[in-house]
Amino acid sequence: MSSLVLPKHRSFPGVSGPVVVVVMDGIGVGKHNDGNAVWLARTPHLDWLAVNAPSTTLAAHGKAAGLPSDDDMGNSEVGHNALGAGRVFDQGAKLVNNAIADGSLFEGEAWRLAIARVKNTGKPLHFMGLLSDGNVHSHIDHLAAMLKAADAVGVEKVRIHALIDGRDVPQTSALTYVERIERELAAINGKGGRDYRVASGGGRMKITMDRYEADWPMVERGWRLHVRGEGRGFPSLEAAIKTLREEDPAVIDQNLPGFVIVDGSGKPVGPIEDGSAVLFFNFRGDRAIEITRAFEDPHFDKFDRGPKPDVFYAGMMQYDGDLQLPKRFLVPPPAIDRTLGEYLVAAGKRSYASSETQKYGHVTYFWNGNRSGKFDDARETYFEVPSDTLPFEERPWMKASEITDALIAQLKSQKHDFYRINYANGDMVGHTGVRDASIMAVEAVDLSIGRLLPVVKALNGVLLVTADHGNADEMYELVKKTGAFETLADGSPKPKTSHTLNPVPFHVYAPGYTFAIDTTVQKPGLANMGATVLHLLGLSAPEDYLPSLIAG
Numbered sequence: 001m002s003s004l005v006l007p008k009h010r011s012f013p014g015v016s017g018p019v020v021v022v023v024m025d026g027i028g029v030g031k032h033n034d035g036n037a038v039w040l041a042r043t044p045h046l047d048w049l050a051v052n053a054p055s056t057t058l059a060a061h062g063k064a065a066g067l068p069s070d071d072d073m074g075n076s077e078v079g080h081n082a083l084g085a086g087r088v089f090d091q092g093a094k095l096v097n098n099a100i101a102d103g104s105l106f107e108g109e110a111w112r113l114a115i116a117r118v119k120n121t122g123k124p125l126h127f128m129g130l131l132s133d134g135n136v137h138s139h140i141d142h143l144a145a146m147l148k149a150a151d152a153v154g155v156e157k158v159r160i161h162a163l164i165d166g167r168d169v170p171q172t173s174a175l176t177y178v179e180r181i182e183r184e185l186a187a188i189n190g191k192g193g194r195d196y197r198v199a200s201g202g203g204r205m206k207i208t209m210d211r212y213e214a215d216w217p218m219v220e221r222g223w224r225l226h227v228r229g230e231g232r233g234f235p236s237l238e239a240a241i242k243t244l245r246e247e248d249p250a251v252i253d254q255n256l257p258g259f260v261i262v263d264g265s266g267k268p269v270g271p272i273e274d275g276s277a278v279l280f281f282n283f284r285g286d287r288a289i290e291i292t293r294a295f296e297d298p299h300f301d302k303f304d305r306g307p308k309p310d311v312f313y314a315g316m317m318q319y320d321g322d323l324q325l326p327k328r329f330l331v332p333p334p335a336i337d338r339t340l341g342e343y344l345v346a347a348g349k350r351s352y353a354s355s356e357t358q359k360y361g362h363v364t365y366f367w368n369g370n371r372s373g374k375f376d377d378a379r380e381t382y383f384e385v386p387s388d389t390l391p392f393e394e395r396p397w398m399k400a401s402e403i404t405d406a407l408i409a410q411l412k413s414q415k416h417d418f419y420r421i422n423y424a425n426g427d428m429v430g431h432t433g434v435r436d437a438s439i440m441a442v443e444a445v446d447l448s449i450g451r452l453l454p455v456v457k458a459l460n461g462v463l464l465v466t467a468d469h470g471n472a473d474e475m476y477e478l479v480k481k482t483g484a485f486e487t488l489a490d491g492s493p494k495p496k497t498s499h500t501l502n503p504v505p506f507h508v509y510a511p512g513y514t515f516a517i518d519t520t521v522q523k524p525g526l527a528n529m530g531a532t533v534l535h536l537l538g539l540s541a542p543e544d545y546l547p548s549l550i551a552g
């Protein structure tokens with residue numbers, strides 16, 4: 001193993017003050033139009049930085065983030081992994097594609113044990129996960145491939161617990177995926193001897209997919225539906241979605257209430273019982289960890305599970321390498337090693353990381369290559385500001401001020417060398433599809449950055465302002481070919497809830513220094529951040545890190 005002790009930078013001794021990285025979650029650089037909440041927002045500080053600080057834009061999606069193709073938008077996981085790891089790793093979406101294409105998923109122990117379990121017991125094989133082709137947490141192709149493979153090896157009974165998306169894909173697109181999966185199931189059932197069906201479901205922001213312990217009752221609701229079969233009954237997934245939409249025409253997919261599918265006599269068709277196997281087919285960890293804990297933790301106390309069924313459980317990936325969650329997984333996760341955080345600890349540097357709950361794990365767990373623990377308790381300080389649990393469009397300022405208050409206090413204490421924070425606003429409010437609230441979200445971030453500038457200046461520090469991917473920069477869906485706004489039946493622009501393919505800003509605020517952007521760096525992207533921070537701290541980056549964005 002190569003040494004974690006880095007030599008000094010060849011020409012720069014390091015800034016005399018702190019290095020601060022601000023990640024403005026979901027604030028990309030998009031077209032100047034009426035759907036761009038970032039451009040529409042009044043942002044005097046970001047505007048000032050764009051003119052007066054060395055600035056460029058960074059690639060934050062597709063291959064630059066380790067995703068299968070440049071049609072894949074960026075997301076927080078791959079974005080923060082790239083920011084914190086100094087290099088681009090093939091990410092879950094791609095690794096699972098590969099493992100399906102070369103068959104290794106089906107040769108792995110977890111798959112074989114799951115199949116063996118249900119063949120022994122005659123109980124169903126359960127698939128749980130996000131039903132879309134968003135490629136942020138999951139991909140429906142992966143589910144389809146596993147259904148075919150289960151059929152091919154003679155699994156008689158399958159049940160699917162479908163989390164409805166509308167957050168990585170258009171806001172009311174659920175029926176596209178329902179139709180696809182029902183087609184796959186019908187093809188398998190049609191040959192005879194098989195009983196494959198959907199058993200429960202609900203919007204991903206209402207059940208099961210909470211993250212960072214922001215809202216455990218969400219996971220409890222999912223558990224009751226998927227495992228216990230308790231909930232409002234519908235004859236089919238399609239009937240559930242159509243009825244729920246009729247009852248509340250304003251509801252968007254991610255907020256659909258949970259439900260179970262019942263047979264003719266009103267009995268749920270697929271509670272998760274002893275002897276069955278459960279495969280959670282999301283590859284991304286943040287929103288998969290809590291439900292995984294509910295299945296695996298013998299001392300679980302976050303809600304009353306009732307009698308815990310004795311099942312074989314596996315995730316698509318291992319979601320947390322430190323905690324070994326889950327114990328079994330279908331595809332090995334990217335081996336993200338030698339992250340910036342680890343090098344800084346080895347160099348004796350002290351780091352501070354902070355965000356509010358919704359993004360707390362982004363600047364800790366994702367930043368550190370999907371490890372929840374610290375490298376060194378003495379040298380690292382993490383601080384979480386509890387997020388609101390109400391709709392973010394109602395509080396678009398979120399906790400930006402509180403994160404900033406805490407950061408300023410820490411900066412003034414001069415206890416740390418490197419600081420990183422994430423402002424959740426542009427992303428969390430952007431996902432609601434409410435443009436005007438998103439404008440305020442971006443303004444809240446700008447206000448906070450404005451508060452940081454004089455503090456960083458007084459300490460002779462450097463502030464790097466960037467983002468992990470776009471979101472608020474496109475609040476209306478665009479017609480692919482023409483770039484015009486898509487419209488709803490009433491002619492108004494169709495809100496967009498997902499991330500974007502846009503690049504993100506990169507500003508270097510360094511009063512008193514004469515830094516310039518290194519324009520020789522090819523295709524600058526998020527993964528150049530690692531070497532940039534090391535450079536500013538006077539350290540030379542490991543050879544395989546992508547180069548610093550700062551000349552010299």
Ligand SMILES: O=C(O)[C@@H](CO)OP(=O)(O)O
Pocket residue numbers: 025026074075076077136137167168287427
């Ligand atoms: O909310 C989330 O889970 C994703 C979108 O699926 O957003 P982000 O990657 O910004 O966390």
Ligand SMILES: [Mn+2]
Pocket residue numbers: 025026075076077079427468469
């Ligand atoms: Mn993000």
Ligand SMILES: [Mn+2]
Pocket residue numbers: 026076427428431471499
């Ligand atoms: Mn997001």
